[in-house]
Amino acid sequence: MFELDRSKYPPMQDGKSEFDINSHKYLKLWHGPQHPGVTGNMALELTVSGDEVIELKTHIGYLHRGFEKLMERRKYINCFPIVCRICVPEPDTNEYLFSTAVEELAGIEIPEKAKWIRTLNLEMSRLGSFLMWLGGQASMFGMGSVGQWCITHRDYLLDLFEEMCGARVYHMYMVPGGVRGDLPDGFGKRLEAVLQKCEKVIRDSEIVMLNNSVLQARLKGLGIITPDMIDKFGIVGPNARGSGIKRDVRKDTPYLIYDQLDFQIETEDGGDGWARLIVRFKEMKQSISLIRQIMQKMPKTGEIKAKMPNPLHWKIPAGETFVRAESTRGEYGYYMVSDGSEYPRKITVRGPSYTHAMSLLEHLGVGLNIADVGGIMGTLHTYPPEIER
Amino acid sequence: MKNKNDKKILENADLKPIDKDLFSNAYPETVPPLNKYMEKLANWARANSLWFLAFGTGCGAIELRPLLTSRFDIYSKGIAPRPTPRQSGVFIIGGYSSVKTLKRIIRSYEQMQNPKFVISLCSCSINGGMYFDSYNTINQIDKYIPVDVFITGCMPRPEAIMAGFDKLKERILAGKTEGANKYVENFEYYKANQKKIIKDWNMPDYNW
Amino acid sequence: MKTKYEAIENVDNIFGIIDQHEQRPDLSFITLEKDKVIPTLIHLRDVENYSHLVMITAVDFIEDNKFQITYLLHNYENKTDIGVKTLIDRENPTMQSGHKLWKQFATYQRELHEMFGIDFPGSPRINENFALEGWEGIPPMRKDFDTLEYSMKTYHNRSGRKSYDPKTYMKKQLKQDIYKQYPKKGE
Numbered sequence: 027m028f029e030l031d032r033s034k035y036p037p038m039q040d041g042k043s044e045f046d047i048n049s050h051k052y053l054k055l056w057h058g059p060q061h062p063g064v065t066g067n068m069a070l071e072l073t074v075s076g077d078e079v080i081e082l083k084t085h086i087g088y089l090h091r092g093f094e095k096l097m098e099r100r101k102y103i104n105c106f107p108i109v110c111r112i113c114v115p116e117p118d119t120n121e122y123l124f125s126t127a128v129e130e131l132a133g134i135e136i137p138e139k140a141k142w143i144r145t146l147n148l149e150m151s152r153l154g155s156f157l158m159w160l161g162g163q164a165s166m167f168g169m170g171s172v173g174q175w176c177i178t179h180r181d182y183l184l185d186l187f188e189e190m191c192g193a194r195v196y197h198m199y200m201v202p203g204g205v206r207g208d209l210p211d212g213f214g215k216r217l218e219a220v221l222q223k224c225e226k227v228i229r230d231s232e233i234v235m236l237n238n239s240v241l242q243a244r245l246k247g248l249g250i251i252t253p254d255m256i257d258k259f260g261i262v263g264p265n266a267r268g269s270g271i272k273r274d275v276r277k278d279t280p281y282l283i284y285d286q287l288d289f290q291i292e293t294e295d296g297g298d299g300w301a302r303l304i305v306r307f308k309e310m311k312q313s314i315s316l317i318r319q320i321m322q323k324m325p326k327t328g329e330i331k332a333k334m335p336n337p338l339h340w341k342i343p344a345g346e347t348f349v350r351a352e353s354t355r356g357e358y359g360y361y362m363v364s365d366g367s368e369y370p371r372k373i374t375v376r377g378p379s380y381t382h383a384m385s386l387l388e389h390l391g392v393g394l395n396i397a398d399v400g401g402i403m404g405t406l407h408t409y410p411p412e413i414e415r
Numbered sequence: 416m417k418n419k420n421d422k423k424i425l426e427n428a429d430l431k432p433i434d435k436d437l438f439s440n441a442y443p444e445t446v447p448p449l450n451k452y453m454e455k456l457a458n459w460a461r462a463n464s465l466w467f468l469a470f471g472t473g474c475g476a477i478e479l480r481p482l483l484t485s486r487f488d489i490y491s492k493g494i495a496p497r498p499t500p501r502q503s504g505v506f507i508i509g510g511y512s513s514v515k516t517l518k519r520i521i522r523s524y525e526q527m528q529n530p531k532f533v534i535s536l537c538s539c540s541i542n543g544g545m546y547f548d549s550y551n552t553i554n555q556i557d558k559y560i561p562v563d564v565f566i567t568g569c570m571p572r573p574e575a576i577m578a579g580f581d582k583l584k585e586r587i588l589a590g591k592t593e594g595a596n597k598y599v600e601n602f603e604y605y606k607a608n609q610k611k612i613i614k615d616w617n618m619p620d621y622n623w
Numbered sequence: 624m625k626t627k628y629e630a631i632e633n634v635d636n637i638f639g640i641i642d643q644h645e646q647r648p649d650l651s652f653i654t655l656e657k658d659k660v661i662p663t664l665i666h667l668r669d670v671e672n673y674s675h676l677v678m679i680t681a682v683d684f685i686e687d688n689k690f691q692i693t694y695l696l697h698n699y700e701n702k703t704d705i706g707v708k709t710l711i712d713r714e715n716p717t718m719q720s721g722h723k724l725w726k727q728f729a730t731y732q733r734e735l736h737e738m739f740g741i742d743f744p745g746s747p748r749i750n751e752n753f754a755l756e757g758w759e760g761i762p763p764m765r766k767d768f769d770t771l772e773y774s775m776k777t778y779h780n781r782s783g784r785k786s787y788d789p790k791t792y793m794k795k796q797l798k799q800d801i802y803k804q805y806p807k808k809g810e
Contacts, residue, residue: 059519060470062498067471067516087754088516089473092549095763095770099548108545114474130647161480178484195477195570257674259726278702279649338789347646348677348695348704361693363682374680381727389726411474414754515756542781548771550763551755554778612777615757 051075057399059088062165066410068383074396082391082399084384090414097373102128102202103337105370110196112375113412116155118147119353120375121200123360126281126349127373128202131364132342139328140204145282146320147190147199148351153224153313154183155354156306160231163303163404167241172231179227182220189213204331214321221314228310235303248299249390249402259389260381263356264309265406268302270295275352287319299405341368355379355407377412384413445596446529454590461504461530462587465580468503468527469496472520473510475536475570487573494580500526505583508562510570511539511552517559518613524560529595532587533562534579537570544569558608561594627651627703630671638663652693652706660709661721664694668724673698673705676724679731681739685766688713690739716741738764 052075059067067088073081093112097105109124110117122144129136161176184194189210191197199206235241251261251269266273274291276284292308294301334340344366350359356378363372383406390402448454471479482489483496497503500523512520524531535556538544543554556562563586566579586592598605610616631643631653642654655663667673673696682691687710694707711718720743722729732743737753740762752758761768 059516060498062469087752087756088513088519090513090515090551090754091511091546092551092763092770095768096546096549098766099770111474111545114477174484177480178486181481181484181486194572260676273699278699345646346652346693346706348650348706350677357677359677359695361678361680361695372680372682374678376678376680380678380730384730385726518756542784543774543778547780547784548774550768550770550773552774552778554774555781557781558779608779613757614759 052080055396061400061403062162066408068408068410068413070387070391070399072391072396072399077395079391079394079396079399082388084387086384086410086414089411093375093415094373097370099369101338101368102340102342102370105373106201107198110198112415113353113377113409114195115158115409116151116354117196118151118200119351119358120360121198122148123349123351123358124373125200125202127347127360127362128342130347130349131345131362132202132340134203134332134334136204136332137329139325140330140332141282142320142324143205143209143330144200145284145287146317146324147197147205148282149313149316149320150183150186152354153310153317154180154187156310156313157183157224157227159306159354159404159407160310163401164231164235166400166404167244169235169238169241172234175227175231179220179224182223186213186217186220189216201331203334204329206331208330217317217321221317225311225314228307228314232307242300244398244401245299245303245405248394248398249405251297251386251390253297259386261356261386262378263352263354263407264302264305265356265382265386267291267293268305269297275350275357279350281349281351286323287316289316299401302405339368341366342370353378355382355409358412375412375415377409377415379407379409379412382406383408383410443525443599443602445599448590458587458590462584464493465505465532465583466495466497466503467505467507467534468500468523469498470506470523471509472512472516473508473537473539475509475568476507478570478573478576479507479509482573482576487577489577489580492577492580500524501528503527504530505532505534508533508535508540508556510537511544511546512556513551514553514612517553517609518615521560521609530592531595532564532583532592533560533594534564534566534583535562536566536568536576536579538567539569541565541567553612559605561597561605563592563594624701625671626701627698627705630667630673630698630705633671634663634666637666649703650706651704652708654708654710657709657711657718660692660694660707661719661724663707664696664721664724667696667705667707671698672700675699676727677704679728679735681735681741681764683713683739683764683766684710685713690716690741692718692735692741711741718743720744720746722746738762740765 052073055072055074057070057072059069069085071083071085072079093108096108106121106124109120112120157176157180161173164172187197188194190213191199251265253269253271255261256266256269256271262273270293272291272293277291289312292305292312294305342364344364346361346363348359348361350357358378359376361374361376362370365371387402387406387408391399394402449457471477481487504527506524506527508520524533539546539552540556543552546552547554553559564579564583566575568575627649631640631651634640634653638655638659640653640655643651645651675697677695677697679692679694682693684691689710690713691708691710695704696707697704716739718741720732722732722745729747732746733749733751733753735741736743736749737755743749763770
């Protein structure tokens with residue numbers, strides 16, 4: 027990105043610069059908790075020399091609520107309403123994983139139609155989260171109109187969620203045992219209308235963004251992830267697929283009914299911000315096609331909830347398990363330990379931003395302009411609340 | 416000019432002279448209202464041009480972004496987001512606050528210029544909400560900064576936030592929003608509450 | 624392509640497993656002694672192809688006076704997971720640091736240090752604050768820390784909050800014990 031004469035800047039060794047902070051040549055800047063476009067608060071402490079960042083340290087903790095401690099104090103059915111509040115643009119992945127972990131430990135099998143409705147919910151939520159990301163990434167580079175279009179169309183999806191689940195943002199729909207309610211009448215027609223609008227906005231955004239020479243100059247070469255970095259850092263999701271690695275939890279270890287749907291893993295070579303942008307555009311179209319397939323193949327009648335014991339006096343047998351799902355940012359996982367009582371022993375939430383936003387950002391941030399630091403947070407899709415829960 | 420020597424000495428009074436210039440050595444002061452008709456005109460102007468600080472402190476802030484699109488369109492009412500506290504008049508506290516964020520909220524609130532108003536969203540700021548037993552979130556925002564309007568919900572819809580703005584406008588036009596002056600008059604009470612929970616107190620004292 | 628069972632057998636032959644448990648066909652948990660864990664992780668990563676570190680977490684077993692640390696590894700070739708568990712002492716919890724193996728290791732160790740008090744000597748930035756600022760008191764995720772009492776004592780609460788237990792409240796409302804009319808199991 028910076029093709030200047032490096033002899034004026036401090037020497038780099040193994041990705042880190044050696045400098046003396048007392049020599050009054052470097053400035054410490056605080057890229058504070060408030061960022062436009064990243065829906066979360068995280069602070070970056072930059073050490074700059076001129077316009078080049080020579081060291082980046084992350085500070086989190088602004089949104090720490092102590093979820094794991096709260097869940098140990100609540101019974102399993104009481105944990106269920108707070109679990110969706112860990113991730114705000116995409117709460118359904120959390121609900122699905124919590125319910126699956128509880129069902130696996132308790133040995134409950136959910137009916138067929140519930141699996142289809144759960145998959146529909148997850149794919150709609152992925153589409154909504156991608157639209158929000160696109161608005162944020164475009165706004166970071168100064169393209170505010172794309173942000174307005176995307177947030178408006180995410181609103182149409184939130185209206186559909188309100189019909190299906192009862193609330194716009196926090197759905198609390200996937201209970202252990204199935205789902206809470208069936209789809210309303212005429213839902214398929216309204217969903218199809220919204221999908222056509224979303225297709226149009228994706229097409230318009232592609233025309234605007236992919237032909238823009240300023241965006242091309244800024245994104246190409248930004249934050250290059252080479253294939254040997256992937257396992258060293260634990261990179262998952264579209265960040266890994268933008269470097270040509272074919273990995274997707276929905277294909278590798280299929281869950282729900284993903285093995286009955288027809289799709290392929292979208293990759294792109296290059297490893298920079300441009301390749302990740304193209305991968306995410308492809309994944310948005312993939313989500314729309316998956317939603318259409320689900321509505322076609324879903325069984326029309328069936329039970330939506332399995333027979334469950336009284337949830338207030340429910341004891342899960344002792345054991346531990348780990349379940350995973352593919353969210354917009356990558357592989358999301360829940361590790362649940364139960365000791366046979368009415369309260370969980372430990373539930374750990376592992377979000378993909380744990381490594382993207384901390385160790386990877388500290389590695390890739392060196393050598394950037396100050397203006398591109400916001401851009402790299404957008405292209406890695408960092409999301410602080412799932413780091414500190 | 417009042418005699419500033421008979422006010423209490425603040426905590427940064429024993430700094431070296433080279434650093435003393437950075438901080439102000441006087442207490443904040445109240446701003447009395449203008450005379451009757453000028454105050455009504457000023458209130459009308461303030462109520463129709465509310466600029467809020469674009470700092471999303473908690474999860475309630477996600478429903479602020481759809482307000483700026485053409486479906487809800489709050490630009491037409493004169494409400495717009497601003498990036499810095501010096502340029503804004505309303506501070507929207509979006510939901511729960513952890514102790515770390517509360518320190519930044521207080522710092523940003525004190526940097527805003529008079530007259531300033533606070534709208535507080537979601538039930539977490541009213542009584543702790545869903546995280547009432549968490550060791551890192553506060554249970555009542557009212558004790559740390561003065562609040563004008565509370566909007567309940569988890570989270571409130573954009574229409575509810577617009578109704579909250581309308582309620583704030585009514586209160587401004589009636590002359591009942593004296594939050595900034597209330598903060599200065601009860602300065603010791605608010606500071607004592609804040610210092611009780613913020614252990615890592617590293618904040619300068621301003622006078623504006 | 625090697626299977627998960629071959630990998631566990633190799634680990635048993637070289638290092639010695641105390642206990643193992645299979646949760647699903649693609650997920651197994653093995654328990655090892657404390658000082659064999661880091662060599663096992665190196666062996667699993669380099670020889671058996673478990674190249675992706677998923678998470679590191681800790682569980683507090685206060686009644687046995689032990690912490691359990693779990694390291695989860697994933698193999699992208701045969702798509703299986705192995706969880707490596709170990710038990711360490713609760714009074715002076717310290718564990719060998721593995722921050723040279725994966726780059727995200729150090730972040731997990733910082734979190735465990737702050738939340739449980741487990742020390743990993745040599746890990747970068749281990750003594751800095753991770754998510755809490757100005758915290759005085761025992762590490763919050765331990766079982767002997769009461770979070771409700773701490774919250775009620777430290778933070779100012781709005782008065783007027785009441786809590787009801789559903790069973791006793793409904794009994795008073797309906798003036799009868801409604802649970803009596805449901806038949807017990809087996810009747």
